[in-house]
Amino acid sequence: MKQIIRYGTIGLLLTGVCAVECAAKKNQDIPARFVAIQNVIVLPIVDARAGKKAGVNMDNLQENVVNIVKGKHYPVSAAGAGDAGQIAEEDLQSALPKFVGKLGPADARWVLVVCLEDVASKVTFGSTGNAELSGYLFDKQSGELIWQGKGVGQAGQGGLIGMPLKGFMNGAAIGSALNNLFAGLPSRPKPGK
Secondary structure, rough: OHHHHHHHHHHHHHHHHHHHHHHHHHHHOHHHHHHOOOEEEEOOOOOOOOOOOOOOHHHHHHHHHHHHHHOOOOEEEEEEOOOOOOOHHHHHHHOOOOOOOOOOOOOOOEEEEEEEEEEEEEEEEEEEEEEEEEEEEEEEOOOEEEHHHHHEEEEEEEEHHHHHHHHHHHHHHHHHHHHHHHHOOOOOOOOOO
């Protein structure tokens, strides 16, 4: 009986030490440049889809991006495109410091641009939706790309019940793609920690 208590106590102590060590390690994994970010400006969503485009509420999508980034403990707000004019995804992929400096408001430092690359839904025996997004976080002061990611999302409902739900599949697929996109953005520690 004493051995069981002794080994049980040792097991609990080791579990506690590992949990504390893992929590400390998790906070150390956040690169310093992400912790230093003061305010992320989310620009309007870039519609990078080719050809005929299904209707998507881009303002609502920008608001969703703001909420997801806020959930990762970044100070964040939405703004207009700035002096960059019409933004193309090719410009973001090979962004030059001069182009990055024109993104968003003149006084902004960190700007986030999300591109909607594709969204489609179809009816089969049910309905499905697919979406693809990409995101780019820039430091305007240095002209550098700080983070970039891609997110793909799918949604579906089978059977007769799913057939009339085709209109909801685009939104569900975009929501899934957003979550997948921002899964790669490091979460900051909660304020006050």
